Amino acid sequence: ACGSHATSDTPPKPPADHRQLGVQQELFATSVYSPGSPLLLPNGARIFNRLVDFLRNQYVRYGFQEVITPTIYKKALWAKSGHLENYSDDMFTVTSTSPSRNDATESTEEDEYGLKPMNCPGHCLIFAAQRRSYRDLPIRYADFSPLHRNEVSGALSGLTRVRRFHQDDGHIFCRPSQVEEEIRKTLDFVRVAYNVFKLGPYRLALSTRPADQYIGTADDWDRAESALKRALESSGQKWTINEGDGAFYGPKIDIILRDSDGKEHQTATIQLDFQLPKRFELEYQAPAPELEQKGETTTDAEKLSEFGPVHPVLIHRAVLGSVERLMALLIEHYNGKWPFWLNPRQVIILVINDSPPVLDLAKSVQEMLLGVEDPTAAEQGPVVNASQLSVDVDNRKISIGAKVREAKAKGYGVIVTIGPRQLPKKTVTVDLSRFSDGTPGDIHKQKEMTPQELLTLLKAKVDAYA
Amino acid sequence: ACGSHATSDTPPKPPADHRQLGVQQELFATSVYSPGSPLLLPNGARIFNRLVDFLRNQYVRYGFQEVITPTIYKKALWAKSGHLENYSDDMFTVTSTSPSRNDATESTEEDEYGLKPMNCPGHCLIFAAQRRSYRDLPIRYADFSPLHRNEVSGALSGLTRVRRFHQDDGHIFCRPSQVEEEIRKTLDFVRVAYNVFKLGPYRLALSTRPADQYIGTADDWDRAESALKRALESSGQKWTINEGDGAFYGPKIDIILRDSDGKEHQTATIQLDFQLPKRFELEYQAPAPELEQKGETTTDAEKLSEFGPVHPVLIHRAVLGSVERLMALLIEHYNGKWPFWLNPRQVIILVINDSPPVLDLAKSVQEMLLGVEDPTAAEQGPVVNASQLSVDVDNRKISIGAKVREAKAKGYGVIVTIGPRQLPKKTVTVDLSRFSDGTPGDIHKQKEMTPQELLTLLKAKVDAYA
Ligand SMILES: [Zn+2]
Ligand SMILES: [Zn+2]
Numbered sequence: 040a041c042g043s044h045a046t047s048d049t050p051p052k053p054p055a056d057h058r059q060l061g062v063q064q065e066l067f068a069t070s071v072y073s074p075g076s077p078l079l080l081p082n083g084a085r086i087f088n089r090l091v092d093f094l095r096n097q098y099v100r101y102g103f104q105e106v107i108t109p110t111i112y113k114k115a116l117w118a119k120s121g122h123l124e125n126y127s128d129d130m131f132t133v134t135s136t137s138p139s140r141n142d143a144t145e146s147t148e149e150d151e152y153g154l155k156p157m158n159c160p161g162h163c164l165i166f167a168a169q170r171r172s173y174r175d176l177p178i179r180y181a182d183f184s185p186l187h188r189n190e191v192s193g194a195l196s197g198l199t200r201v202r203r204f205h206q207d208d209g210h211i212f213c214r215p216s217q218v219e220e221e222i223r224k225t226l227d228f229v230r231v232a233y234n235v236f237k238l239g240p241y242r243l244a245l246s247t248r249p250a251d252q253y254i255g256t257a258d259d260w261d262r263a264e265s266a267l268k269r270a271l272e273s274s275g276q277k278w279t280i281n282e283g284d285g286a287f288y289g290p291k292i293d294i295i296l297r298d299s300d301g302k303e304h305q306t307a308t309i310q311l312d313f314q315l316p317k318r319f320e321l322e323y324q325a326p327a328p329e330l331e332q333k334g335e336t337t338t339d340a341e342k343l344s345e346f347g348p349v350h351p352v353l354i355h356r357a358v359l360g361s362v363e364r365l366m367a368l369l370i371e372h373y374n375g376k377w378p379f380w381l382n383p384r385q386v387i388i389l390v391i392n393d394s395p396p397v398l399d400l401a402k403s404v405q406e407m408l409l410g411v412e413d414p415t416a417a418e419q420g421p422v423v424n425a426s427q428l429s430v431d432v433d434n435r436k437i438s439i440g441a442k443v444r445e446a447k448a449k450g451y452g453v454i455v456t457i458g459p460r461q462l463p464k465k466t467v468t469v470d471l472s473r474f475s476d477g478t479p480g481d482i483h484k485q486k487e488m489t490p491q492e493l494l495t496l497l498k499a500k501v502d503a504y505a
Numbered sequence: 506a507c508g509s510h511a512t513s514d515t516p517p518k519p520p521a522d523h524r525q526l527g528v529q530q531e532l533f534a535t536s537v538y539s540p541g542s543p544l545l546l547p548n549g550a551r552i553f554n555r556l557v558d559f560l561r562n563q564y565v566r567y568g569f570q571e572v573i574t575p576t577i578y579k580k581a582l583w584a585k586s587g588h589l590e591n592y593s594d595d596m597f598t599v600t601s602t603s604p605s606r607n608d609a610t611e612s613t614e615e616d617e618y619g620l621k622p623m624n625c626p627g628h629c630l631i632f633a634a635q636r637r638s639y640r641d642l643p644i645r646y647a648d649f650s651p652l653h654r655n656e657v658s659g660a661l662s663g664l665t666r667v668r669r670f671h672q673d674d675g676h677i678f679c680r681p682s683q684v685e686e687e688i689r690k691t692l693d694f695v696r697v698a699y700n701v702f703k704l705g706p707y708r709l710a711l712s713t714r715p716a717d718q719y720i721g722t723a724d725d726w727d728r729a730e731s732a733l734k735r736a737l738e739s740s741g742q743k744w745t746i747n748e749g750d751g752a753f754y755g756p757k758i759d760i761i762l763r764d765s766d767g768k769e770h771q772t773a774t775i776q777l778d779f780q781l782p783k784r785f786e787l788e789y790q791a792p793a794p795e796l797e798q799k800g801e802t803t804t805d806a807e808k809l810s811e812f813g814p815v816h817p818v819l820i821h822r823a824v825l826g827s828v829e830r831l832m833a834l835l836i837e838h839y840n841g842k843w844p845f846w847l848n849p850r851q852v853i854i855l856v857i858n859d860s861p862p863v864l865d866l867a868k869s870v871q872e873m874l875l876g877v878e879d880p881t882a883a884e885q886g887p888v889v890n891a892s893q894l895s896v897d898v899d900n901r902k903i904s905i906g907a908k909v910r911e912a913k914a915k916g917y918g919v920i921v922t923i924g925p926r927q928l929p930k931k932t933v934t935v936d937l938s939r940f941s942d943g944t945p946g947d948i949h950k951q952k953e954m955t956p957q958e959l960l961t962l963l964k965a966k967v968d969a970y971a
Contacts, residue, residue, distance in 0.1 A: 068634045072582035076575030078631055081646075084571045099891040100877040105550045109542030109669055110576065110651050111597070111620070116538035128603035131577070133620060135655050137594035154577070154599060154620075165544055168534045174901075180547075185576050185651070189601050203575055231887050411566040421697050423968045425565040435640075502889045 054300050057370040058197040064375060064383065064450060066366075067198060075195040075202030077363065082383035085429060086369075087205075089381055090362055091183055093235070093504065094207050101228050103181040103209055108161035110184065111152035119318055120160040122153065129188045130156055158182045159312075159355060162210040163319040166351070173325035176351060177213035177221055183362075184208070198367040205362045211354040212321065215334030218263055218352055222270035222292070222309060225356050229294055229307050230274070232358050235504045238372060241296040241306075242277050246284035253287045255313040262334055263311055263352070264290050288314035296368070304368060306360040312353040322348035379452045379474060380501045386430045387451040388467075389442045391458025393434055401457050404467055404490045405430050408497070428497060447473070453497070469493055474500070520766050523836040524663040530841060530849065530916060532832075533664060541661040541668030543829065548849035551895060552835075553671075555847055556828055557649055559701070559970065560673050567694050569647040569675055574627035576650065577618035585784055586626040588619065595654045596622055624648045625778075625821060628676040629785040632817070639791035642817060643679035643687055649828075650674070664833040671828045677820040678787065681800035684729055684818055688736035688758070688775060691822050695760055695773050696740070698824050701970045704838060707762040707772075708743050712750035719753045721779040728800055729777055729818070730756050754780035762834070770834060772826040778819040788814035845918045845940055846967045852896040853917040854933075855908045857924030859900055867923050870933055870956045871896050874963070894963060913939070919963070935959055940966070 061067050066083035079087055098105065111133045117123040122130065133152035155161070162180045171178070187203050194200045211221050226243070233239050245267055248260040267290055271278040278292075285291055289311035296304045315321075325331040327339070328347030337343060359365040369381070379385060386408060390401050406412040410426040431451075433442050439456065446454050454470040461467055471484045488496075527533050532549035545553055564571065577599045583589040588596065599618035621627070628646045637644070653669050660666045677687050692709070699705050711733055714726040733756055737744040744758075751757055755777035762770045781787075791797040793805070794813030803809065825831040835847070845851060852874060856867050872878040876892040897917075899908050905922070912920050920936040927933055937950045954962075 065635075068631065070575075070630050070634075072578045072630065073575040073627075074579075076577065078575060078627060078634075079573035080631060080634075081570035081572055084573045087573055088571065093887070095893070096888040096891045099875050099893070100885075100888050104547035105554065106547055107545035107550045107553055109536075109539040109544060110653065111542065111669070112538045113540075130602060131599050131618075132602045133597050133599050136596060136598045137655065152597075161539075161544060164536050164538065165534065165546060168536075168544075168546075169531075187576065189603065203577070227885075231885065235887050409565050419566075419693075419697065421559070421701050421970055422562040422566050423970070425562045427561070427565070504887055504889070 055371040055374040057199070057367040060370050060375045061197065064370075066370070066383065069197075073203075074192055075190060075200070077198055077201060077203075083366070085383045086366055086377075086381055087362060090359065090365070091207075093232075094181075094358070097228060097231065098181055101179070101224055102177070103179045105181045105183070106162065106165060108158060108165070108182055108184055109155070111154055112160065114151045114153055116160050116164075117153040120163075120315065121318060122156070122160070126156065127153075129190075130154065131187055131189050154187045155184070156186055156188045158184055158186070158206070158208045159210055159315060159353070160319075163315055163321060163353075166212050166321050167319055171212075171323035171351075173214060173323055173331065173349070176323060177211050177217055179209060179211045181207070181209045198363040198370075201361075201363060204364065206357045207359045207362060209356050209358075211356065212316075212351040213354065214323075214325070214349070215262065215332060215352055216336065218311070218334070218354070219266035219270050221354055222267055223273060225309050225354070225358075226270060226274040226276070226292075228358050230276070233296070236369060236372075237378075238296055238298075238368070240277075241294050242279065243271055243274070244279050244281055244293045244295060245271060246281045246286075246291050246293070248283065248285055248290065249287060250283050253285075254317075255289075258333070259313060260290065263313075266334075267292060267311075286310070288312050298368065298372060306365060306368070307358050308356065308360065310355040312355060316350045316353050321351055321353075323351055325349045375450055376473075377450065377452070378505055379497070380504050382450070382452045383429060384431070384449055384451045385428050386453045386455060386497070387446045387449075388430065388432045388455045388457060389439060389446065390432070390434045391439050391456060393436060394459070396462055397457055397459065398434060400462060400465060401432050401434065404455070404457065405432050407490045408494055426494070426498065428501070443470075453493075455493070465489070467493060521837040521840040523665070523833040526836050526841045527663065530836075532836070532849065535663075539669075540658055541656060541666070543664055543667060543669075549832070551849045552832055552843075552847055553828060556825065556831070557673075559698075560647075560824070563694060563697065564647055567645070567690055568643070569645040571647045571649075572628065572631060574624060574631070574648055574650055575621070577620055578626065580617045580619055582626050582630075583619040586629075586781065587784060588622070588626070592622065593619075595656075596620065597653055597655050620653045621650070622652055622654045624650055624652070624672070624674045625676055625781060625819070626785070629781055629787060629819075632678050632787050633785055637678075637789035637817075639680060639789055639797065639815070642789060643677050643683055645675060645677045647673070647675045664829040664836075667827075667829060670830065672823050673825045673828060675822050675824075677822065678782075678817040679820065680789075680791070680815070681728065681798060681818055682802065684777070684800070684820070685732035685736050687820055688733055689739060691775050691820070691824075692736060692740040692742070692758075694824050696742070699762070702835060702838075703844075704762055704764075704834070706743075707760050708745065709737055709740070710745050710747055710759045710761060711737060712747045712752075712757050712759070714749065714751055714756065715753060716749050719751075720783075721755075724799070725779060726756065729779075732800075733758060733777075752776070754778050764834065764838060772831060772834070773824050774822065774826065776821040778821060782816045782819050787817055787819075789817055791815045841916060842939075843916065843918070844971055845963070846970050848916070848918045849895060850897070850915055850917045851894050852919045852921060852963070853912045853915075854896065854898045854921045854923060855905060855912065856898070856900045857905050857922060859902060860925070862928055863923055863925065864900060866928060866931060867898050867900065870921070870923065871898050873956045874960055892960070892964065894967070909936075919959075921959070931955070933959060 065080050067077045067079050069077050131154040133154050183205050213221050291310040293305050294307035296306050327337050327342040328349045330337050331349045388401050390397050408430045411422050453474050456468040466487050469486045531546050533543045533545050535543050597620040599620050656668050679687050757776040759771050760773035762772050793803050793808040794815045796803050797815045854867050856863050874896045877888050919940050922934040932953050935952045
C-alpha cells in the first residue's frame with residue numbers, strides 16, 4: 040500500500056502472470072476472431088505435446104486406452120445425456136448453413152448438433168457398441184479432444200478463462216466392487232503427476248450425498264462413499280469431507296492445489312456417476328447379477344450359475360484437468376524458468392564466426408541433437424526416433440556476447456558455442472548453468488564435450504522429467 | 506459374370522472393404538448421433554497416433570513446427586479469407602444457444618462462428634502476429650486439428666466420406682525465391698512417406714494457370730510454374746501437366762496414388778496460394794523488396810540498402826491428406842494384415858494354465874514389453890519411455906489350441922506362450938510366423954527367448970517402420 044515510500048528497497052515482485060510470460064516466451068496468442076480460443080504457437084504446442092506425451096506414458100501403467108471421438112453430436116444425444124436439459128446455456132449449437140445439406144427431411148430441429156463440452160456421452164456410445172462381460176471390466180477410455188464451453192465473453196482471459204480447451208479426460212467403466220481400487224489408482228496417478236511437476240501441496244475433498252435430491256439408492260451411495268473413503272485413507276494424503284456437497288448423480292473427490300502464493304486451484308477431479316450408465320442403458324453380463332450390482336460376491340453355485348445384466352459404475356476423471364489451465368499454472372509456477380524437459384527453448388547453438396567450417400559444424404551438431412542426421416544416405420530414409428528436443432542455431436553477424444545475453448534472456452536451457460577452436464576435435468563448448476536449475480556450484484559451468492556426450496546428457500534429463 | 510458355373514474354382518476374392526475390416530478389427534464405429542464423424546476405437550486410435558508420430562518424426566527433418574489452433578472462428582475471419590463467399594455451403598455454423606452468452610451487443614450476426622473446414626486462416630493469423638524478416642523464412646506450420654466439412658448425408662460412409670476428419674496439414678510461408686526448394690523438399694517427404702507405407706506407385710500432376718480468371722500477374726505464375734517444374738523434374742518421379750487446371754489463386758501439384766486394384770486416389774496435395782497472403786496482408790521485411798517479390802537477387806548496394814515489405818508465398822501441403830482416408834486406404838492395402846509397427850494387435854501372451862506362477866510370469870513379461878515395470882520401487886515414480894506396443898494377455902480357461910486360433914484370427918503379430926516349462930528360466934515361446942510378413946522360411950517359426958531379447962526384436966521392427 041505504501042510502495043511509494045520504499046524507493047530504496049526492491050519493490051515487491053508482482054506474482055507471475057501467465058499472459059505476460061506467454062507473450063514473452065511466444066507460447067500462445069489470442070485473436071479477436073477467436074475469443075476464448077487461444078492459438079498455441081510452436082513453443083506452446085511443444086509444451087502441450089510433451090504434457091500429452093507424459094500422460095500417454097502413464098496411461099500404459101494405469102490401463103487407459105485412447106479413443107478419438109467426434110466434435111459435434113446431434114442434439115438427440117445431448118437430450119439422452121441430459122446436457123440439453125441442464126447444460127444448454129454452456130453449449131454451442133452447430134447447424135448447416137446450406138438447406139441442401141440438411142439431414143432432416145421434415146423438421147430442421149433434428150438437424151442441429153451440439154458442439155461437445157465433454158467427452159462422456161461419446162465414451163458411453165463406445166462402451167454400448169459391444170456386448171461386455173464382467174471379465175472385460177474395468178474399461179478405461181482416455182481422450183484429448185478439444186472441448187467447447189460457452190463462457191460469457193467478459194470473463195475470457197489467457198489460457199485460464201477460455202471457451203475452447205483440452206482435458207486429459209478419462210472415463211472408467213467398472214464393476215461396483217472395483218470402485219475402491221480404481222479410485223486408489225487414480226489418486227496414485229495424481230500423486231505421480233504432481234510430483235513430476237513439483238506442484239503442490241494439494242488436498243483432497245470428498246463431496247458426499249446431497250440431502251434432498253439424488254439418484255440411486257442410499258445404499259448405493261453409502262457403499263460408494265465407503266469405497267472412496269478407504270481409497271482416500273490409503274492414499275496417505277490429507278483429505279476432508281464436504282458433507283452433502285456431491286452432485287445429484289454421484290459423490291466426487293476434488294484435488295485442490297495450493298500455489299506458491301497460497302492461492303488454491305481445483306485441478307484434478309474424480310466424479311462417480313450413477314446416472315449416465317442408466318441414461319445410456321449401459322450394461323455388462325455377470326454371474327449373480329443382483330449381488331454383483333451391489334458389489335458383493337458369493338460362492339453360492341446356484342446364484343453364480345445365473346447370468347444377467349448389470350449397470351457399470353462410471354467414473355469421470357481428469358488428472359491435469361484442463362491442459363491449457365495447467366499450462367497457465369505451470370507458467371506461473373516456474374515463472375518462465377522451465378525444467379529442461381518442458382522448456383520450449385532447450386538448446387541454442389551460437390556460432391563465434393560464420394566461416395563455412397564453423398557453420399557446417401553447427402549444422403551437423405544441430406542435426407545430431409535433433410536426431411535427424413543420416414550423413415551416409417544418398418536417398419534418405421524416414422527419420423526414426425527424433426529426439427524432439429528443440430535445438431536452434433544463432434548464426435547472425437553480431438557479437439557472441441550479444442548472442443549469449445539474448446539466449447539467456449529468452450530462457451534457453453543449454454547454450455552451446457562453436458568456433459574455430461572447436462573445429463579440430465569437433466567438440467562443443469556447453470554452458471550448463473541453467474540446465475541444472477541454477478544450483479550454486481553450477482553457475483557458469485562451461486564444459487567442453489562431444490555432441491554425442493551432450494545428447495546423452497540431455498536425454499537423461501528429459502527421461503528424468505527434470 | 507458366370508460365377509455360378511465355376512463352383513469348383515475359388516470364387517474371385519472381392520476387394521477388401523475398409524468398413525468391414527474396420528468392424529472386424531475393432532478400429533472404428535459409426536453412430537446415428539454423429540453421421541460422418543466416425544468414432545476411433547482404441548485399435549483405430551493406436552494406428553492414428555502412430556501415423557501422427559511418424560509424421561512428427563519427419564517434421565523434425567523437414568522443419569515443420571506444430572501449432573494448435575482454434576476449432577471455431579467468427580464469421581468475420583471467414584469473410585476475410587474468402588471462405589464465406591466461396592465455401593459456405595460446405596461449412597457448419599456455430600451459434601450461442603443462450604442470449605446471455607452473446608458477444609455482440611446489437612446484431613446477432615457478429616456472434617456467429619464458422620466451424621473450421623481448414624487450418625489456413627488460423628496459420629495466417631499466427632504468421633501475421635509478429636513482425637517477420639526475410640531471415641525468418643521459410644516458416645512452416647503443421648497442425649493436426651479436427652476439420653469439419655458439411656458433406657451431403659447420402660454420401661457419408663466409413664472413414665472415406667466423412668464430415669469430420671484430420672489432415673496432416675501444413676502451411677509454408679516462404680520467399681518467392683524459395684518456392685523451388687520447398688516443393689523439392691515436400692516431394693521428398695512424399696517419397697519417404699509412401700515408401701514407408703509401401704503405397705504406390707503414384708504419379709504427380711501439375712495444374713497450371715487457368716485461361717480466363719486468375720489473381721496475380723502472368724509473370725508471377727510463370728515464375729512459380731517454372732519452379733514447380735524444376736522441382737518435379739528433380740524428383741525423379743513421373744509427372745504430367747493439366748494445362749489451365751489450376752485454381753484461380755495458384756498452381757498445384759496433386760499426388761495420385763494407384764492402389765492394388767488399379768484404382769486411383771488423390772491423397773497428397775501441394776497448392777501454391779497468391780491470394781491468402783494478400784487477403785491477410787501478410788508480409789516480411791526484406792532488402793530490395795521489389796526484386797525480392799519477384800524472387801530475384803541483386804548485388805547492387807543501393808538497392809540492398811532499401812528495406813521494405815514483401816508478400817510471402819503461401820504453400821498449402823498435406824502428405825497423407827486426410828489421416829482417416831489414408832487409414833482407410835491402408836486398411837484395404839494391407840487387407841487387415843498390418844505391418845508390425847502399425848498393427849493395433851501387436852503381441853498376445855497366452856498362458857498354458859492359470860497357476861499363480863504362470864500368471865505372474867505372464868504379467869511381468871507383459872509389463873516388461875510395455876515398458877512400465879519397476880519392480881523395486883515401493884512408491885513408483887513416473888513411467889518413462891513406455892514402448893507403446895500393444896501387449897495383451899489371454900488367461901481364460903480354454904484350451905491353448907483355441908487361444909492360438911483366436912489370436913491368429915484376430916491378427917496378432919506375435920504370439921507368446923507361457924507355461925510351466927518356461928518357469929525355471931523365465932523365458933517365453935514366441936511364434937514369429939506373422940511377424941516377418943509370412944515370408945516362406947518363417948512359417949510356424951517358434952523360438953524360445955528371454956523377454957528382453959523379444960523386446961529388442963520388437964523395438965527394432967518398430968524402428969524400421971516394418
Ligand atoms: Zn466425463
Ligand atoms: Zn491450407
